Amino acid sequence: AATGPLDLQELELAFADGNRSAGRARGSGRWDADGLRLQLDLDGLRPVLVDARGPRMTLSVPIRLNLPGRPLPGSRSARGSGAGTAGPTQAAGAGPAVAAGAALPALEIQATLEGLLEALNRPLSLQVDASLDADRVELRRLQAASGPARATLAGELVHTPGSAWRVRSQGQVADFDPAPWWPGAAGAWRRATHRLNASWTLDLALPRDAAARPPLQVLPSLQGSGRLALAPSVLAGVPVQGEAEIGQTAAQAGSASRRLRAHLTAGGKRLGQEGQADPYGSGAGGRRRQWW
Secondary structure, three states: OOOOOEEEEEEEEEEEOOOOEEEEEEEEEEEEOOEEEEEEEEEEEOHHHHOOOOOOEEEEEEEEEEEEOOOOOOOHHHHHHHOOOOOOOOOOOOOOOOOOOOOOOOEEEEEEEEEEEOOOOEEEEEEEEEEEOOOEEEEEEEEEEEOOEEEEEEEEEEEEOOEEEEEEEEEEEEEEOOOOOOOOOOOHHHHOOOEEEEEEEEEEEEOOOHHHOOHHHHHHHOEEEEEEEEEEEEEOOEEEEEEEEEEOOHHHOOOOOEEEEEEEEEOOEEEEEEEEEOOOOOOOOOEEEEEO
16 A cells, blocks of 8 residues: 655744744645645744844745655655656656656745844845755745845856856846845944945856865866946945956857956956966966056
8 A cells, every 4th residue: 555645734943042032933744645845934033143143134934845756655656656657746748757766856945035134124025946956056036125225146056067067147236235144243344334236147167176276276267158247336335346257259269268357446446357368377378467
């Protein structure tokens, strides 16, 4: 006989700093022939009371986790997948169900956060729609808002046979103050004025040995292209504006040469660099120009 579903009828967690409540979490879930599904609702969560380095926020967050294609062992679908047949909820054209020992299917994550940004006394919202498995992390959408501040981000991180990882991303921020979200240590960073306006696009492949090499050696070895545009902004009370770009021109396609161009204006002073290099560090045919 097939194994029936496994139900997690109620889960409750309480967070505290030892003296004060830092919020509660309540959840439920079900594991059956269709896969694993969990629902978790965070209420009145205050991260700063859990960890003093956390942001000063009060949050209410419903989180939904879905792990399709991983049926409960012993269920009718699990037995069918072991025989190479598709489970009842498998999408048409998706191929055979996941067999024992195969790579884990994607974990689907959806979360909608509503709360208060205490440092600015502003309501905030955050929406996340993502999935991940052994070879890929996909962020279909991340959207954050608090007052006039907005941030949007989408991207993916994919493991490919020809490189360690391939990174694709695009996004933008408007009137964004990073300090309430990443407060860091108490001091000038928290007290300073920040207002960032920027956009970016990335499509880069990291070399296999990227983790073992210094960042400046990895930079010319990147395959692909990337661009960051920093519109008029304020960082730590200083007016800033700039742009950075890395990649290949059409004439360089298929060659080892990489182009790097960047400039930044901060407090009326200008710093820039432009040049090209090859990923092996020979410098042959390279040129570089700097100005301040």
